Each structure stands twice: as C-alpha cells, then as structure tokens.
Amino acid sequence: SINEKKSILKTPLKQAAASHSVLTELQPDCQPLATPTKPKESFPVDPWTPTSNLKMLISAASPEIRSREQRRELSNNPSEVLQAKHCLQEHLSGDEYEKSQPSRKEKSLGLLCHKFLARYPDYPSTAENNYICLDEVAEELNVERRRIYDIVNVLESLHMVSRLAKNRYAWHGRHNLSKTLQALKKVGEENKYTQQIQMIKKREHEHEFDFDGEKNEEMARSFGSSEHSEMSFVELPGMEFRAASVNSRKDKSLRVMSQKFVMLFLVSTPQIVSLEVAAKILIGEDQLEDLDKSKFKTKIRRLYDIANVLSSLELIKKVHVTEERGRKPAFKWTGPEVLPNIQEFTPSKEQCSKNLFPLKGKQNFTRHPSLIKLVKSIENDRRKIQSAPTSPVKISASTDQNLSAFPSEMAQVPAIAKHQLEGQSNFISSLVVLKPEAPCPAAGSQPQQALPQPPALCPPSHGSVSPVILPQTHSGVSYAIYLHPSQAHTVTTYSPSFMLQPLPRASVTGIKSISAKVINKITTEEGDNQTATDEPTKSLTTKERPTIKSETPSQRCLKRSQALQENNLPKRYRIWDKGVLSFLFQTFFPSGYLIPLAQCTHGNKAGFSDEEKAGICSLQHTTYSSPIAGVIPMTASELKAVNIPAFHITPLNIMLSPTSIAAAPVLSTSSLNSSNNSSAPNPSSSVLNFTLQHVGLIPAGVQVPANPVLQHVPISSQPENSSHSSENVNLQEKVRKNILQLLDRGGLTGKCSAVIPLQQPCVPKEPQVPQTATENFFRTPGGPNTVPSLSANSDGTNRISPGTLYIPQRKLEVSED
DNA sequence: TACTCCCGCCACCGC
DNA sequence: GCGGTGGCGGGAGTA
Numbered sequence: 001s002i003n004e005k006k007s008i009l010k011t012p013l014k015q016a017a018a019s020h021s022v023l024t025e026l027q028p029d030c031q032p033l034a035t036p037t038k039p040k041e042s043f044p045v046d047p048w049t050p051t052s053n054l055k056m057l058i059s060a061a062s063p064e065i066r067s068r069e070q071r072r073e074l075s076n077n078p079s080e081v082l083q084a085k086h087c088l089q090e091h092l093s094g095d096e097y098e099k100s101q102p103s104r105k106e107k108s109l110g111l112l113c114h115k116f117l118a119r120y121p122d123y124p125s126t127a128e129n130n131y132i133c134l135d136e137v138a139e140e141l142n143v144e145r146r147r148i149y150d151i152v153n154v155l156e157s158l159h160m161v162s163r164l165a166k167n168r169y170a171w172h173g174r175h176n177l178s179k180t181l182q183a184l185k186k187v188g189e190e191n192k193y194t195q196q197i198q199m200i201k202k203r204e205h206e207h208e209f210d211f212d213g214e215k216n217e218e219m220a221r222s223f224g225s226s227e228h229s230e231m232s233f234v235e236l237p238g239m240e241f242r243a244a245s246v247n248s249r250k251d252k253s254l255r256v257m258s259q260k261f262v263m264l265f266l267v268s269t270p271q272i273v274s275l276e277v278a279a280k281i282l283i284g285e286d287q288l289e290d291l292d293k294s295k296f297k298t299k300i301r302r303l304y305d306i307a308n309v310l311s312s313l314e315l316i317k318k319v320h321v322t323e324e325r326g327r328k329p330a331f332k333w334t335g336p337e338v339l340p341n342i343q344e345f346t347p348s349k350e351q352c353s354k355n356l357f358p359l360k361g362k363q364n365f366t367r368h369p370s371l372i373k374l375v376k377s378i379e380n381d382r383r384k385i386q387s388a389p390t391s392p393v394k395i396s397a398s399t400d401q402n403l404s405a406f407p408s409e410m411a412q413v414p415a416i417a418k419h420q421l422e423g424q425s426n427f428i429s430s431l432v433v434l435k436p437e438a439p440c441p442a443a444g445s446q447p448q449q450a451l452p453q454p455p456a457l458c459p460p461s462h463g464s465v466s467p468v469i470l471p472q473t474h475s476g477v478s479y480a481i482y483l484h485p486s487q488a489h490t491v492t493t494y495s496p497s498f499m500l501q502p503l504p505r506a507s508v509t510g511i512k513s514i515s516a517k518v519i520n521k522i523t524t525e526e527g528d529n530q531t532a533t534d535e536p537t538k539s540l541t542t543k544e545r546p547t548i549k550s551e552t553p554s555q556r557c558l559k560r561s562q563a564l565q566e567n568n569l570p571k572r573y574r575i576w577d578k579g580v581l582s583f584l585f586q587t588f589f590p591s592g593y594l595i596p597l598a599q600c601t602h603g604n605k606a607g608f609s610d611e612e613k614a615g616i617c618s619l620q621h622t623t624y625s626s627p628i629a630g631v632i633p634m635t636a637s638e639l640k641a642v643n644i645p646a647f648h649i650t651p652l653n654i655m656l657s658p659t660s661i662a663a664a665p666v667l668s669t670s671s672l673n674s675s676n677n678s679s680a681p682n683p684s685s686s687v688l689n690f691t692l693q694h695v696g697l698i699p700a701g702v703q704v705p706a707n708p709v710l711q712h713v714p715i716s717s718q719p720e721n722s723s724h725s726s727e728n729v730n731l732q733e734k735v736r737k738n739i740l741q742l743l744d745r746g747g748l749t750g751k752c753s754a755v756i757p758l759q760q761p762c763v764p765k766e767p768q769v770p771q772t773a774t775e776n777f778f779r780t781p782g783g784p785n786t787v788p789s790l791s792a793n794s795d796g797t798n799r800i801s802p803g804t805l806y807i808p809q810r811k812l813e814v815s816e817d
Numbered sequence: 818t819a820c821t822c823c824c825g826c827c828a829c830c831g832c
Numbered sequence: 833g834c835g836g837t838g839g840c841g842g843g844a845g846t847a
Contacts, residue, residue, distance in 0.1 A: 104823065104845050134836090146825070149838060166831090166836060298840060304822055329820075629845070
C-alpha cells in the first residue's frame with residue numbers, strides 16, 4: 001500500500017520536466033519572478049485568479065514550458081494523473097520510469113513554496129477570496145499534505161496565514177509582515193539573542209563547544225540562567241489562533257522555531273546567521289540536558305525546512321561563511337529592515353514611561369510628567385502640520401486618477417507619510433525600511449531610472465548653515481548639530497525615513513517600488529557591498545532625497561511648541577545621553593553632523609562628567625563585535641589608537657550605538673593626544689568653518705560662529721542674505737523644535753549596531769582627494785564597506801590607519817551561492 | 818564525505 | 833475510532 005501511495009504522489013513525466021525548468025527560473029535571485037502584484041499590466045485580459053500567477057510564471061519560463069503546462073492542464077484531474085502514471089509504469093522499464101520521475105530538487109520545499117506563494121497575492125484585498133483549503137492545495141500542487149503543513153506553519157509564524165478551522169487557513173499575505181517582524185525583533189532583543197549568539201561564538205572560538213557531556217551541561221546551564229528558558233509563539237493583536245484545537249496543541253515547534261530563527265536575523269549585525277549557531281541556540285533553549293548529535297541534526301533538518309520557506313519568501317538568502325574552521329552554511333536576511341523598538345514610540349503615557357528607558361538596574365530614569373504632555377502636544381502639532389491644506393502634494397493614492405502624468409509611485413510618497421502620521425498608534429510601529437535588493441515586482445518590468453523630482457519637492461538651497469544647539473546633556477556635554485539645509489526643511493515636515501513604510505491595502509504595489517528606491521542610498525550606506533557596487537546609479541544622493549518645503553501651518557504650531565519648550569527646556573535634557581542623541585540624529589538627520597562641544601563645560605578635565613568617565617573606563621574592555629563569527633572586535637583601547645583630530649564630526653548617517661558614541665567625545669578631544677591637557681581646547685573658528693565648508697554644509701566664504709553654544713537659543717544666523725535671514729531664524733527654530741521633539745520621542749532606541757565612524761576631515765594624511773567630504777565618510781579603499789588599512793599587531797589586535805573611516809566589518813568571507 | 822532535505826512513520830489531539 | 837496535524841529521523845540525492 002505504501003508503494004501504491006508513493007506512485008500516487010509521484011509527478012508525471014511531463015510535469016517533472018516543466019518543474020525542472022521552473023526551478024531554474026524560480027531561484028531566489030530571479031526577483032522579477034516573485035509574486036506579481038499587477039497581473040493586469042502583463043495580462044490585461046485575464047482577471048486575477050488563484051492560479052494566474054503560477055500560470056504566468058510558468059508561461060514566462062519558456063515556450064517549451066508553456067506547451068507542457070497546456071498538456072498538464074489537460075490532465076490536471078488527479079484521476080487522470082493516476083491513470084497516466086499507471087500507463088507510464090506499464091510502458092517504461094524500471095530505469096526509464098525512475099528517470100522519468102522528478103529529481104529531488106524538483107520536489108524541494110523551496111520550489112513547492114514558490115508554487116504555493118504564486119497562488120496568492122502579496123497583499124490581498126479583503127474583497128478577494130483568501131481562504132486556503134489545504135486539501136485542495138495539496139492536490140493541485142500534487143504533493144502530500146504533510147508538505148503543505150511545513151509551508152503553512154512557517155507562514156503562520158510570520159502571520160502571513162492564520163488557521164481558521166480544520167483544513168482551512170486564511171491568507172493575509174504580507175500585510176502583517178512588518179508588524180510581525182517588529183514584534184519578533186523586540187522579543188528577540190528581550191530574550192538576549194544577541195548575547196547568546198555571541199556566547200556561542202565565543203565558545204566556538206575557544207573550542208569549548210562540543211558534544212561531549214560536561215561542557216554541554218555547562219552550556220545548558222548558562223542558557224538556563226538566562227531569563228528566557230521558555231518562549232512561546234509570538235502573536236499579534238487580532239491574529240491569535242482562532243481554532244481551539246490548535247490553541248490547545250502545545251507543540252507548535254516549527255512555528256516557534258521559525259519565529260526564533262527570524263529573531264536571530266533581526267537582532268544580528270550583520271544579519272547573517274549560520275545554521276549551526278541557530279541550531280545550538282534553539283537546542284539550548286528547549287532541551288537543556290541532552291545536547292546530543294542527533295538532536296542537533298534534527299534541528300538542522302528543521303532549520304533547512306524553515307529556511308527553504310523563508311528563502312521562497314525572499315526574506316533570507318543562502319550564503320556561506322568562511323571562517324578559520326571552514327566553510328559553513330548560513331543565511332543572510334534579505335527581507336525588510338526592521339527599525340529597533342519602533343513600537344515603543346507609541347505616544348501613550350504608560351508606554352512612554354514604561355518603555356522610554358528600558359535599561360534595567362541603576363540606569364532607570366523616570367520621565368517628568370510635563371514631558372509626556374509635551375510628547376502628545378507635539379504629536380498633535382505634527383499631525384496638524386501634515387494634514388494642513390498647504391502640505392505638499394496631498395494625494396489620495398487610491399482615488400486620484402489624474403496623476404498618471406508623473407509617476408504614480410512618486411505621487412504616493414507624501415501620501416505614505418501622511419498615512420503613517422494619521423495612524424497615530426501605528427505611527428512608527430509599522431515603519432519598515434525596505435532594502436533595495438528586495439524584490440520590486442512593480443518596477444521590475446521597467447528599466448530602472450533615476451527618481452524624478454515631483455513638483456512639490458524643493459531642491460535644497462545652499463543658504464548659510466547655523467547650528468542648532470542642544471542644551472547640555474546630563475553629563476554636561478553640549479552638542480551642535482549642523483544640518484544640511486535640505487535636511488532642515490525635511491525636519492520641519494517629516495523625516496525621509498518616515499516615508500519608507502509600506503502602505504497597507506490598496507496602494508501597496510506602487511509604494512513598494514518607490515520605497516525601495518528612496519531608501520537605496522540609506523541602505524547602501526548602511527553597508528551592503530553588493531548593493532553599493534551593483535547599483536550605483538540608483539542611489540540617491542543626499543541632495544536628491546525628497547524633501548518637502550516647510551509650510552506656514554508649521555509656523556503656526558511653532559509658537560505653542562516653543563512655549564512648551566521654553567517651559568521644559570532646562571530639565572529636559574538631563575536625562576539624555578549621547579548615545580540616545582546620536583541614535584536619534586542618525587535616524588532622523590541622516591546627513592547631519594553632531595558635534596560634541598566639550599569645551600563648554602567647566603571644571604571637568606575633558607569636559608565630561610564622572611559618570612562618563614566611568615563609562616569610558618568600562619569601555620576599556622568592551623569588545624565591539626558582531627554576533628556572527630569572525631567579526632573583527634574593536635576595543636576601546638584600539639579606538640584610542642586611532643588618530644583623532646582635535647575635534648571630530650560624527651556623520652550621522654552611520655549607525656551609532658549608545659556605548660560606542662559614549663566614547664566619542666573623549667576621543668574627540670585633544671586630550672587623547674596629550675593626556676595631560678587640563679582642558680579641551682575649543683575648535684577654532686577657522687577650523688570649524690573650514691570643516692563645515694569642507695563637508696559642504698556651508699559655501700566657501702560663509703562663516704559660522706566659532707562657539708555657537710554660547711549663543712544658546714535662539715541662534716541668529718549670519719546676516720549673509722537679508723532675504724534669507726528671517727527664514728533662517730525660522731528654519732533654525734523649526735529645526736530646533738523638531739530636534740527637541742525627536743528627543744522626546746526617542747530614548748528607547750539605543751539598541752543599534754555598534755559602529756563607530758571616525759573621520760578626520762581637516763587633515764587628511766593620505767593624498768586621496770574625495771569629491772566631497774560627505775562621500776569620503778563612506779569611501780574606503782576597497783569600496784564603501786571594506787575594512788580600511790587594517791594591520792595586525794603583535795598582540796593580535798588590529799589597528800586602523802589614521803584618518804580613515806573605520807566600519808567594523810566581518811572578517812569572514814560571505815559567499816553567495 | 819559532508820551537506821541537504823525529502824519522505825513518510827507514527828504519536829498526539831479533538832471530535 | 834477517525835481524521836487532522838506535525839515531530840521526527842532514516843536515508844537518498846547532491847556537491
């Protein structure tokens with residue numbers, strides 16, 4: 001009977017051949033073959049049907065496939081298939097029959113998942129019939145139902161489907177994906193996965209992790225000691241399991257495992273996870289005692305299953321990492337980037353106080369109630385600004401059909417921003433940055449082109465630049481923030497990063513494409529070598545980044561905010577440390593500059609409080625390393641080896657971690673060069689101006705005050721242009737206001753990757769002449785993301801050539817198959 | 818040989 | 833008892 005069953009499940013020859021070709025075409029690298037979201041464009045006559053996508057894919061593959069598909073359709077009836085099979089068996093010899101069977105690859109879970117996904121749209125509308133009957137699917141795809149469960153379980157872990165009843169699922173597509181990923185990231189962080197990964201890596205390096213008894217027990221104990229011995233399925237509100245039968249079932253391991261696997265990517269920097277590490281972590285969590293080889297193998301098997309589905313979803317991609325111990329299979333996250341702790345921005349009072357300072361222990365700060373009010377007030381102001389009639393290009397993506405004149409996707413950008421602002425509770429909670437390498441079906445059929453400037457966008461004027469001064473932090477360090485004028489405009493309306501969230505429901509198709517384009521630059525800078533080199537022309541420069549002109553309604557709101565600010569200003573910033581500042585600014589002002597002004601504090605050696613010194617001391621032994629294997633660790637002492645200019649400018653478009661930036665002011669003072677310095681010197685006016693000119697923030701000839709801090713707020717600009725001066729005052733004020741407001745929103749965001757960019761803009765030692773200093777921030781000899789001039793010292797540490805940008809990078813080689 | 822992962826047995830669960 | 837569900841690991845296919 002087993003044989004009989006087998007023969008039923010075997011695929012007939014004609015389909016086998018077809019699926020082989022489809023396999024070649026459906027490899028993850030072939031992105032245009034992802035689920036088409038606009039079948040109308042390609043097949044205007046055919047309405048969308050559950051199988052149209054698949055049909056299209058197959059038809060697109062080759063004429064041969066088309067004809068095979070036609071034949072296949074003729075015998076799509078299972079009984080016919082069975083008949084054909086018997087017939088085949090009768091007429092072919094054993095060998096021939098074997099050869100006629102689909103190869104193992106053709107039956108892979110990944111391919112099956114592709115076929116499965118091809119049946120449903122990425123973003124289904126509620127009007128469509130989105131039910132999945134497992135029996136039907138299994139039958140139509142000619143597979144055992146068991147395999148469908150594998151797929152569905154993983155999809156369920158991402159809330160792309162949910163179980164309605166026996167044999168019945170609902171298809172949600174990617175509507176919930178961003179929220180799910182955010183939730184998973186949060187849980188991953190809470191479960192200290194980063195630390196676990198690091199621990200495993202450490203043990204691996206020490207050759208302590210093996211499969212013999214004692215060491216494993218020790219390992220298990222250490223896992224047990226962490227706070228998360230048990231983790232259950234992460235659900236989304238409104239997405240709970242509806243069927244009681246499923247709820248009661250405890251073993252949802254594939255689902256849970258899939259979620260955990262995804263979490264590992266989301267908390268890792270870079271987002272590459274080796275199967276081995278993942279398996280060890282997953283084993284460590286639920287089976288503390290017997291970490292035997294078979295358990296390990298089983299976990300690996302399951303991870304392959306999950307990885308195949310995630311690959312089909314184009315969330316991950318298989319790579320190999322080469323380390324000292326050889327080549328290892330691993331997977332790289334290629335899905336949407338999930339910003340950290342986004343949901344904690346929800347402006348609820350409780351959330352604010354609860355989440356603002358997630359640090360445990362000593363560092364628990366509380367927020368003054370007035371600040372909470374302020375947050376709400378500013379939120380309201382923002383909303384008003386966004387919905388004001390003068391807001392730029394107010395377009396309803398779903399209704400306005402007159403926009404065909406200019407790219408609909410571009411037209412939707414302001415709508416996205418508006419949409420997300422209106423969605424208060426989801427304001428940032430669904431903010432997701434799509435990676436440029438993510439599939440872009442809507443744009444796939446068209447040649448890539450530069451992003452056009454929509455009418456509403458205002459090219460940045462190169463007016464004078466005056467810093468916005470942040471009052472002293474609790475540590476006593478003030479900062480001057482220099483923003484590019486374009487950024488200042490942007491700040492008054494919305495941050496570019498705000499527009500990057502996918503629009504749910506109707507207008508997603510266009511958005512997806514534009515989002516990918518818009519953030520191309522950002523993610524390129526972030527360090528994807530491949531993207532940076534493969535698609536240089538697609539990148540937007542800072543200037544090209546869409547900005548929206550500030551409008552009068554914002555000025556109306558200014559007074560109110562200003563009054564609030566003045567009431568709260570003195571106290572507010574005591575609770576903010578440099579890490580928070582840096583993170584906020586790099587997030588919201590990607591090409592601004594945060595300059596610590598150490599000279600403005602008194603009675604303190606290098607301008608830093610004891611707290612900071614303590615923090616710095618503790619950094620001496622801190623290793624900045626990525627959770628994955630082979631990362632070059634960088635200690636604070638190594639940082640000191642870097643030749644630091646008298647003061648440094650931190651380019652904000654590189655991720656800064658609170659801990660890493662905490663060291664920056666110290667390093668930035670000349671006290672490094674002369675440890676006996678009793679006070680840090682002020683950056684001289686000429687140096688400051690040279691620098692600002694050098695980085696393109698001010699035109700040649702324009703001067704900015706040498707010591708802007710002393711001016712405090714509001715700052716009057718240099719009267720270089722009378723027609724601009726009042727604008728400048730307003731602009732500064734707006735920028736300042738928005739900075740303050742951003743500060744109010746942050747405080748919970750300090751969990752980004754540890755990268756310390758250092759730059760010596762004034763005295764380049766190498767005769768390399770960059771086009772602009774801003775570009776130079778990201779230019780390293782081997783490309784934007786390579787480790788510059790690293791040389792090993794006798795003590796095994798690495799040193800960095802002075803004057804070059806240091807971006808910690810994996811030492812391990814990552815090869816993509 | 819090591820890596821991948823298909824395949825289907827069989828236990829569990831709710832009805 | 834039955835059918836749905838899914839954990840699990842043998843072992844075949846592939847690199």
